[in-house]
Amino acid sequence: MTDHEVLRVFCGPGGEYGNELGVVRDGAAVPGRAERQALARELGFSETVFVDDPVRGEIDIYTPTLRLPFAGHPCVGAGWLLGVDRLVTPAGVVGVRREGGLTLIEARAGWAPPRTLRQYGAAAEVDALEVPPPGEWIYAWAWQDEAAGTVRARAFPGRDDGIDEDEATGAAALLLTARLGRALTVTQGRGSRILTGPRPGGLIEVGGRVVREAAQGVGDVGSA
Structure with missing residues (x-):
């Protein structure tokens, strides 16, 4: 059994709504891409994040059908959960900051x-x-x-x-x-x-x- 957490990201002002995100904190428990893809498909969230290094903020993102170099709601959710000031994704380094109960990331449109x-x-x-x-x-x-x-x-x-x-x-x-x-x-x-x-x-x-x-x-x- 692989443990994971479920977050809601981009909630309304009162904490309502938001998009569900699956986060596997122990990415080493699911080491291969094929295994991660299978688990993301099984969980069924729009995206699932695997944390490969919680200190460096290194993450890996999957939809039920494909791996993504970058995605917005997984980065916001992972940044909030890990409490880091940056995330390392295959696309690049994503800055993270917090203000007034919000978690915000910086990324490039490309x-x-x-x-x-x-x-x-x-x-x-x-x-x-x-x-x-x-x-x-x-x-x-x-x-x-x-x-x-x-x-x-x-x-x-x-x-x-x-x-x-x-x-x-x-x-x-x-x-x-x-x-x-x-x-x-x-x-x-x-x-x-x-x-x-x-x-x-x-x-x-x-x-x-x-x-x-x-x-x-x-x-x-x-x-x-």
Whole structure:
């Protein structure tokens, strides 16, 4: 049995909602890529993180079907859980800071996986969208208040792995921030909250609230 923790990342202001993240603190217990991929598929979260060095912040990220060099909500969650000021990912070193109950990371837009950013004319149009068939990874968004930088978004991974919609996606919000070149407050999914903003040196900051949901073994996955 492989122990793992469950976090909710990018929670709303009261700790509600957020995207679930599986974290295997003892990455050495699952050493091979094939074994990690199989466990990520078994756990069924949009992403699962394996911690290879908790002091250096070295992590490895998997969806149920593939390994990712970088992803937003796993880095925010792992940064919160490990209490480090940086994470080491295959894409590069991710800065981590904390402020006012939030955990924020700094990363480059070029590290994010490709996403189709699809703008709609109103938040109500985004709310009314049905899940599209598998295909491209779509980040549907609309301004709630352009002057204030508030955005309504939903994320459709387009994968045939049982995850039709992601509750909160840091990498997609990072890409949108890079495109618009301004700070954003994104409400995604049922009510998750993502805060972003450009930083010096071409970096983008992405962050939010993290809540610990559970610690369990693989045999207890259904109780998450």
